Amino acid sequence: MISGKSIDELRSLIDNGSVSSEELFNDALKLANECQSELNPFVTIINNYEHTSGKSILDGIPYALKDNFSTKGILTTGSSNILKDYVPVFDSTVYRKLKESGAVLMGKTVLDELAMGGSGLTGHTGYVKNPWDTTRIPGGSSAGSAVAVSKGIVPFSIGSDTGDSVRKPAALCGVVGFKPTYGRISRFGLFPFASSLDHVGIFARNVKDISYVTDILKGRDEMDMTTLPDEGFLYSSKLDEPIKGKKLFYIKEIVESAVTSTNKEVISKFMDLVNKLRSNGITVEEVSFDKRILEAIFPVYFIISCAEATSNNSNLTGFIFGPRSEGRTPEEVMKNTRTVGFQEMIKRRFVIGSYILERENQEKLFLNAMRARHLIVDKFNDLFLKYDGLLLPAGGIAPKIVPEKEADKLNNEYLILENHLAIGNFGGYPSITLPNGFVSGMPIGVNLTCAAKKDLECLQIASKIEEVTGLKNITSGGEVDA
Amino acid sequence: MISIEKLKKYANNLEFDMKESEYETLRDEFEILFKQMELIDSIPDIEKYSPMSFPFKLEDAYLRSDEVTMSLDKKDALANSKDTLNDSVKVPKVVE
Known part of the structure; x- marks a missing residue:
């Protein structure tokens, strides 16, 4: 009943009495239990149906939440042994708003430990596997949330994105992943990783569903002083307004960085899309960018996020919460x-x-990384004065699973095709990944990033891209015209 | 090259220990990190930029009114601690 259906379809089924919310919930549970041993997307599958009636489009619809959002009375582990028995005593704003909207939580999903990682292999409950090929990674850190949507268990799920942790697994699992502008959605109750880069993100199987969920979650929150005031309109109500004269750009050096035959195929599909968009009246131009700066994106992300993470996680001592040795x-x-x-x-x-934050290293390491972040953001802000959005391949196909000790090891190569999505976190830009076909039987994604606070425009252009690709409502295991 | 002894000092300051093989992996990562830092240093005009600690300027920053909105009561604050005594978290004695 629930599998693969959009929010609009489920809404109609509930409203016309064809199905009850509880039946959908039980259906989601059944699907979750069926795939748990093979794919391991859940830390906790919630067996008790708890529904607070709301008046929103999400009323009665099941969803999954990454296990780093606080849920009062429900185990929340951050997929780490250090919090393996932690039961929060308050709700995150995201969970509270979804509860008030009438959405029904059916599971807490596995992440890379404390959201630090991009493989989906380092959670304390074991590997999460890619539903398209179980010998491959799903991507992370929001691995379980991506898999739950890709398998059609739920129509949407929630993740968090500090470098690409929603947008990359979305690409590798063949679903849509969106992180709105920094501060658009409250981070209150989200376990902090790197506070200046952390965003809440959403997974769904089409852009309209993404906009429905963003509408529920966006807005100022007194519990998070970095939240933005609401614009006073719903993205979903304006999503289909005609867009004309939009100008996008892609970066020559990133597209040209593809070396392997698989990545060359990814680029070929990307250029096919560029040509199709041009035929549909959207201007897409090639822009050249200093390669040294592109190569600096990952080191800048790594240095800033490690420094902030070290500080943010110093409260994990075993005294106040978590297991104690x-x-x-x-x-x-x-x-x-x-x-x-x-x-x-x-x-x-x-x-x-800790090394980066040491007084004698701060100037050369931490402050210089923050200067480079400033430079990168300034350069993209300049480009966003001329263009409405940056269009790029989200990366290659999902890599094969390696032992978790090898996952996320610092790499000697500058893989700019794989690491550019952190630009969206540096500038707090709205950024969305959409399916763009298949290579070697695996899904690939295209990413669109727009200027800060241009969330509606980002979703509108994404909706147009979705119309052009014709790739929406894909579920792994379902029928796909690849 | 950073020494294993120095890495052990950092781990000790962070209140955890690691296996010998893990320190070696970490030392290799530091070598890569140093190389990548040189790349950042080589970006032209980097010194002209101020360090950025927030994605953009918040033009509508606000302070909430000075009213109690949410606070944890003692029971909740102690709910996840493994060892408590009266209204406190119990830890091993510091002074014997």
Whole structure:
């Protein structure tokens, strides 16, 4: 009943009495339990149907939430052993708003530990696997949320995006992933990773559904001083307004960086889309960009995020929450707790963050990375004066699974095709990934990024792209014209 | 090259320990990090930019009114702690 259906379709079914919300919930549970042993997208599958009636389009519709959003009375682990038994005593604003809208939470999804990673392999409950090919990664960190939507278990799910953690897994799993402008959605109750880069993001199988959920979640929140005032209109109501004279650009050096035959095929599909958009009246121009700056995107992201993460996670001591190890002194308790509580990759990132923040290294490392962030944002802000959006391939196809110790290891190569999405986090830009076909049987994505606060424009152009590709409401295992 | 001893010092300051092989992986990562930092340093005019700690200028920053909106009561604040005594989190004795 629920599998693969859009929010509009489910709304109609509930409203005309063909199905009840509880039946949809039970259907989602059944699908979740069926795929859990093979794909492992959930930390917790919620067996109790709890529905607070709302008056929104989401009323009665099941969804899944990444396990780094606080949910009062429901286990919330951050997919880390250090929080494996943590039960929050308050709700995140995202969860509260969805509850008030009438949406029904059916599961908390697996992430890379504490949202630091891009593989979906480092959560404390084990690997999440790509539903299109279980020998491949789903991408992360919002791995389980991407899989839950891709498998058709729920029509939408919630993730968080600090470097590309919604938009990349969306591409690798063949769904739509959107992160609105920084501050558009409250981060209150979201476990912080790197606060100046953290965004709430949404997964769905079409742009209209993304806009419905964004409408519910957006707006100022007294609990998050960085939230933006609401514009006073619904994105979903303006999504289909005609757009004319839009100008997009893509970056020559990123497109030309494809080396492997698979990536060349990804680029070929991307250029096909560019040509189709041009035929549909959208201008798409090639822009050349200093390659050194593009190569600096990942190091800048890495340095800033490690530094902020080290500070943000210093409260994980085992005293106030989480499991506590034995020790003769408070220091010994803390050390033993953190030694067993964090996996290797997290520890490495914390050590790097700590080094970066040390007084004698701050100028050369941390402050210079922040200067480079400023420079990159200035350059893109200039381009957004001339263009309505940046269009790029979201990356290549999902890589094969490697041991989790190897995942997210710092790489000696500058993989600019794989790492450019962090631009959207540096400038807080609205950014959306959409399906753009298949290569070697695996889904690939195209990404659109627009100027800060131009969320509606971003969704409108994305809707047009979706119309041009004809790729919407895809579920893995469903029929697809690849 | 950064020494393993120095990395152990950082881990110790962060209140955790790592395996020997993990320190070696970390040392390799530092080598890559240093190389990447040189790349950032080589960007022309980088020194002319101020460090950016927020995505954009917040033109409508606000302070909420000075009223109590949400606070945790003692029961909730202690709910996740493994060892409590009366209204406090209990830890091993600092002074024997």
